Amino acid sequence: MLSIKNLSASVEGKTILRGIDLEVGAGEVHAIMGPNGSGKSTLASVLAGRDGYEVTGGAVTYRGMDLLDMEPEIRAREGLFLAFQYPVEIPGVTNLYLLKAGLNAIRKHRGEEELDAMDFLKLIKEKAALVDMKQEFLYRAVNEGFSGGEKKRNEILQMALLEPHLGILDETDSGLDIDALRIVAEGVNKLRGADRAIVVVTHYQRLLNHIVPDHVHVLAGGRFIRSGGKELALELEEKGYGWIEEQAA
Amino acid sequence: MNDTVTQYSEQFAALSPVFSEGEPDWMTRQRGAAMDSLRQSGFPGQRDEDWRYMPLRPLTARAFDTDITGEVDDLPLDHWLIPGLESHRFVFVDGVLNDAISSNTGLSPGISVRSLASVLRQGPDALPGVSADESLPGNGFLALNAAFFRDGYVVDLDADLEADSVLEFLFVSAGKGKAGQARNILRLGPNARVKVVERHVSLDGLNALVNTSTRVVLEAGASLDYHLVETMGRGTSMINDVVVDQSRDSNLQIMTATLGGDVVRNNLKVRLNGPGAHCELLGMYAATGRQHVDNHTGVVHAAPHCSSRELYKGVLDKRSRGVFHGRIRVDQGAVKTDADQTNDNLLLSPDAEIDTKPQLEIYADDVKCAHGATVGQLDANALFYLRSRGIDPENARSLLTYGFVNDVLGDVEVEPLRDFLAAELSRRLISHE
Ligand SMILES: Nc1ncnc2c1ncn2[C@@H]1O[C@H](COP(=O)(O)OP(=O)(O)OP(=O)(O)O)[C@@H](O)[C@H]1O
Ligand SMILES: [Mg+2]
Numbered sequence: 001m002l003s004i005k006n007l008s009a010s011v012e013g014k015t016i017l018r019g020i021d022l023e024v025g026a027g028e029v030h031a032i033m034g035p036n037g038s039g040k041s042t043l044a045s046v047l048a049g050r051d052g053y054e055v056t057g058g059a060v061t062y063r064g065m066d067l068l069d070m071e072p073e074i075r076a077r078e079g080l081f082l083a084f085q086y087p088v089e090i091p092g093v094t095n096l097y098l099l100k101a102g103l104n105a106i107r108k109h110r111g112e113e114e115l116d117a118m119d120f121l122k123l124i125k126e127k128a129a130l131v132d133m134k135q136e137f138l139y140r141a142v143n144e145g146f147s148g149g150e151k152k153r154n155e156i157l158q159m160a161l162l163e164p165h166l167g168i169l170d171e172t173d174s175g176l177d178i179d180a181l182r183i184v185a186e187g188v189n190k191l192r193g194a195d196r197a198i199v200v201v202t203h204y205q206r207l208l209n210h211i212v213p214d215h216v217h218v219l220a221g222g223r224f225i226r227s228g229g230k231e232l233a234l235e236l237e238e239k240g241y242g243w244i245e246e247q248a249a
Numbered sequence: 250m251n252d253t254v255t256q257y258s259e260q261f262a263a264l265s266p267v268f269s270e271g272e273p274d275w276m277t278r279q280r281g282a283a284m285d286s287l288r289q290s291g292f293p294g295q296r297d298e299d300w301r302y303m304p305l306r307p308l309t310a311r312a313f314d315t316d317i318t319g320e321v322d323d324l325p326l327d328h329w330l331i332p333g334l335e336s337h338r339f340v341f342v343d344g345v346l347n348d349a350i351s352s353n354t355g356l357s358p359g360i361s362v363r364s365l366a367s368v369l370r371q372g373p374d375a376l377p378g379v380s381a382d383e384s385l386p387g388n389g390f391l392a393l394n395a396a397f398f399r400d401g402y403v404v405d406l407d408a409d410l411e412a413d414s415v416l417e418f419l420f421v422s423a424g425k426g427k428a429g430q431a432r433n434i435l436r437l438g439p440n441a442r443v444k445v446v447e448r449h450v451s452l453d454g455l456n457a458l459v460n461t462s463t464r465v466v467l468e469a470g471a472s473l474d475y476h477l478v479e480t481m482g483r484g485t486s487m488i489n490d491v492v493v494d495q496s497r498d499s500n501l502q503i504m505t506a507t508l509g510g511d512v513v514r515n516n517l518k519v520r521l522n523g524p525g526a527h528c529e530l531l532g533m534y535a536a537t538g539r540q541h542v543d544n545h546t547g548v549v550h551a552a553p554h555c556s557s558r559e560l561y562k563g564v565l566d567k568r569s570r571g572v573f574h575g576r577i578r579v580d581q582g583a584v585k586t587d588a589d590q591t592n593d594n595l596l597l598s599p600d601a602e603i604d605t606k607p608q609l610e611i612y613a614d615d616v617k618c619a620h621g622a623t624v625g626q627l628d629a630n631a632l633f634y635l636r637s638r639g640i641d642p643e644n645a646r647s648l649l650t651y652g653f654v655n656d657v658l659g660d661v662e663v664e665p666l667r668d669f670l671a672a673e674l675s676r677r678l679i680s681h682e
Contacts, residue, residue, distance in 0.1 A: 048637050051629065076639040088634040092652030101648065102638035109639070141652070158638065 001026045001197045002047075002067075002166055007058035008222075009046050016042045018222035020058070024166070029188075029198045031208055031233060034219035035241050040201045041085050043219070044170045048082040049075050063165065076102070077109035079165030083155035083172045085201075090142035095154065098142050099124055099161055106162060127160045130190075132183050148175035156187045167191060169200045173207040185210030205237040220245050254291055256312035258284065261396060264316060268399055273373035275380050283386050283395035292389035302572045302604050304541055307512055308486055309389075313428035313458045315397045319345025321423045326350060329419060329450045333665035336417035336446065337362070343422060344429035344461075345400040359407035360443070362416065365432055366400040376403075379434065379464075390488045394430045394462045401431035401463075406441035406471075415444045415663060422451035422459055422485050433463040437471035437499075444474040444663060449489075450509075453482035459510075462490045467499035469523065475503045476666060480673060481510040483538075490516045497523025497552070504661055506670055507534040507542045508677050514543040521548070521555035521583075532561030533657045535650075535674050536569035536601075543572040548588065550579040550616075556587040562654045563594045565601035566678055576608040579616050586616040594624045595653050597646070597678070647675040 002024040009017040016039045024030055032040055046053050047060065049072035060067040062080060070078070090098065104114040115123065128135060131153055143151050152172050159167055172184055188198055188211050200211060208216075208230060216232040217224045218241065226232065226244045236244075261284050269277045292309040293300040319342045326340070339351045339362060346364040356362060368375045386392040402418055422429050437443065449459055459481065467473055479487060487510050493501055507513050519528045534542040548557045563571045573592045594603045607620040627649050635645035651658075651671055661667040 072636040073641050088630045090631050092655030101640050105639040
């Protein structure tokens with residue numbers, strides 16, 4: 001599904017990622033943990049194709065394609081989805097409009113027919129119910145005036161609608177109450193399947209109780225300094241990052 | 250006198266006997282006085298504070314042809330219809346009503362829409378109020394209009410009349426190098442209500458001028474929804490002068506949408522003369538290439554308990570330039586005035602420019618006046634967010650731009666017009682030049 005080889009990247013001349021290796025197979029769930037500023041969001045941004053990040057070395061293959069060579073919208077249409085750590089507010093554009101434009105762009109890319117207004121409305125209402133989101137949010141401007149948790153839930157709604165092959169969730173659990181956390185986890189678990197994979201970036205073990213990862217990786221100083229099974233997350237929760245950072249040094 | 254004024258002077262000598270024929274004497278005198286004032290004062294120049302940022306040369310370097318027939322063979326009228334808009338439509342060609350291509354039958358009794366040219370030929374008393382107006386035009390363009398106008402619409406609504414359909418005035422510039430100069434009058438009796446769409450269009454490459462002057466009078470409790478849609482082609486410039494007088498408890502919503510034309514200047518003046526009057530001035534302008542859009546608005550609070558709200562939003566791309574100058578004057582005694590003015594701008598290119606300036610003159614106590622202006626660029630984070638959802642950059646930009654002007658558009662109640670403006674906005678800004 002996703003194969004990252006020795007990936008390095010910098011922002012504004014500052015090196016952030018220093019040789020990342022990661023193999024994510026179809027059907028797998030990976031968790032990435034690590035201290036603030038270690039480069040987790042940078043990695044997610046590079047994978048999604050955000051401007052301003054310079055890849056200085058390495059390669060990324062996604063479903064057989066050279067990911068780094070693709071425009072962000074093409075990555076999205078090929079089934080890569082990033083749930084933002086900080087979802088963006090877009091005044092004047094309704095959630096509904098964004099979702100419809102996104103879904104239809106993706107459908108078109110896949111050679112499927114675009115959904116008309118009626119069919120789309122039916123579909124989106126189902127998805128909104130799935131993530132327990134009130135319909136009024138569909139008619140509000142994208143993320144404008146949404147609470148922190150509502151924004152995160154909105155990301156999950158988008159993911160549920162767009163049904164990506166690879167979902168990258170950047171701290172989607174931060175700021176969520178217990179119920180919302182469960183909903184997010186359910187949403188993710190529903191997406192689990194043979195031709196899908198999930199990468200969750202999180203600071204908290206509690207999410208991993210709901211989304212049980214196959215692999216856990218620790219990112220520090222722009223590199224993975226430790227990988228392991230789900231028990232690694234428990235160990236981190238207990239001891240913090242210091243001990244592995246020392247071991248890695 | 251400069252060359253241009255001399256040329257107009259010669260045109261006036263040659264043509265005025267023709268177009269004054271059958272008019273009452275007072276009108277012929279008004280035309281003469283206007284021409285005199287143009288000869289004496291000329292056109293505004295860059296040194297006039299109010300015209301400082303305007304590229305005036307394209308408008309004043311030479312005289313436009315004022316010999317108008319208003320007749321045309323073949324116009325792509327269908328191309329200029331607003332999809333889904335049901336209206337009584339009156340088509341003016343170079344400022345002269347063309348009955349043959351208008352669809353103006355079935356107006357309800359109590360609404361009268363007439364051609365100014367024909368009203369003026371109904372006798373000396375046909376235009377009370379206008380005939381008595383001895384004041385001289387306030388600038389060279391108004392003088393030009395007052396001296397040379399050929400026609401225009403005269404709308405009168407009886408008291409308490411609620412018009413059930415939209416009045417649409419489609420002004421087409423058709424003649425090469427011509428100056429279409431309509432003079433319009435809109436008068437609403439007490440408690441009358443109507444929606445008006447006035448659209449200006451032209452083919453590309455005409456080198457034409459549209460120089461329009463409109464007087465609006467709202468009597469007590471009247472309510473007018475007035476939309477100015479300026480979608481001329483390349484090579485047409487425009488001066489649009491609108492003056493509104495509002496009596497007590499009357500309501501005005503005026504939306505000026507400037508999307509086309511080379512150099513466009515909108516002068517809008519609203520006088521709130523009676524207590525309880527309310528006006529809402531909405532503006533949306535989008536310019537690209539080397540277009541110049543200039544909005545000068547003036548709201549005069551001349552009576553207590555009036556409110557005005559002003560929201561202008563502009564999007565400027567390429568090397569285009571925008572000017573917004575919003576003046577609010579609160580006269581002595583106009584207590585409990587509530588005035589609000591906002592001008593927000595989005596610059597899509599590093600070469601685009603906006604000059605925005607509020608001007609508040611407050612001579613009364615106990616008033617609420619607020620104003621604000623912003624200039625910004627497209628939010629790179631928002632752009633990436635949309636792209637990461639599969640939307641291509643072009644559509645993403647157009648979505649964000651649409652989102653930006655959406656609160657102005659949202660206040661347009663005529664739905665087909667709102668949809669049309671949204672589509673027109675993306676078409677004009679996204680088209681590759
Ligand atoms: N646009 C930028 N300009 C300058 N520095 C940046 C930029 N983006 C990220 N950085 C820096 O890169 C480093 C990694 O940031 P990143 O957001 O990837 O961390 P993170 O692991 O996601 O942290 P957190 O857990 O707090 O979300 C930080 O030191 C950050 O300040
Ligand atoms: Mg982060």
